[in-house]
Amino acid sequence: QVQLAESGGGLVQAGGSLRLSCSASGPTFSSYAMGWFRQAPGQERAFVAAIGWSGANTKYADSVKGRFTISRDNAKKMVYLLMNSLKPEDTAVYYCGAAPYPWDEKLDRTSLYDYWGQGTQVTVSS
Numbered sequence: 001q002v003q004l005a006e007s008g009g010g011l012v013q014a015g016g017s018l019r020l021s022c023s024a025s026g027p028t029f030s031s032y033a034m035g036w037f038r039q040a041p042g043q044e045r046a047f048v049a050a051i052g053w054s055g056a057n058t059k060y061a062d063s064v065k066g067r068f069t070i071s072r073d074n075a076k077k078m079v080y081l082l083m084n085s086l087k088p089e090d091t092a093v094y095y096c097g098a099a100p101y102p103w104d105e106k107l108d109r110t111s112l113y114d115y116w117g118q119g120t121q122v123t124v125s126s
Contacts, residue, residue: 001026001115002024002026002028002032002098002115003024003025003026003115004022004023004024004097004115004116004117005022005023005118006020006021006022006094006095006096006117006118006119006120007020007021007022007023007120008021008120009094009120009121009122010121010122010123011125012086012122012123012124012125014086014087014088014124014125014126015085015086016124017082017083017084017086018083018086018122019081019082019083020036020081020083020096021079021080022034022036022078022080022081022096022117023077023078024077024079026077029077029098030053030074031053031100031102032053032098032099032100033051033052033053033057033098033099033102033103033104033107034050034070034079034097034099035047035096035097035108035113036048036049036050036070036079036095036096036097037094037095037096038090038092038094038095038122039093039095039119040091040092040093043092045095046061046092047061047107047108047109047110048060048061048064048094049061049064049068049070050108051070051071052102053101053103054102055071057103058070059108061108064083064090067085067086068082068083069081069084070082079096081096083122086122086124088124088125088126089124090122090124091122091124092122093119093120094119094122095116095117095118095119096116096117097110097113097114097115097116097117098113098114098115098116099112099114100114
């Protein structure tokens with residue numbers, strides 16, 4: 001069992017930066033690949049970034065490549081999403097998820113994730 005809680009969202013101007021955090025509880029956190037997804041009003045939950053259990057493997061949506069960076073600290077049971085050069089179209093609720101795999105190239109699919117946090121709102125003003 002893994003419980004997740006996101007934090008760090010807020011209101012930021014276009015071009016600014018935010019760092020989202022996802023704290024996890026449970027003894028097996030380091031066995032899970034982790035992902036960030038986002039959901040804008042009226043849209044489906046969309047993949048943002050994923051990271052393998054060791055941190056060696058990462059994957060990004062094309063829309064955030066070069067702007068966002070995912071990282072994890074297994075000792076602290078934390079996952080982070082550093083978001084730079086934010087755009088109004090990045091506005092959404094951001095969720096972190098835990099998938100019971102070391103790594104999988106299909107971690108851009110919500111169906112691979114067993115656990116989700118409650119989400120944190122990110123709003124980027126133009």
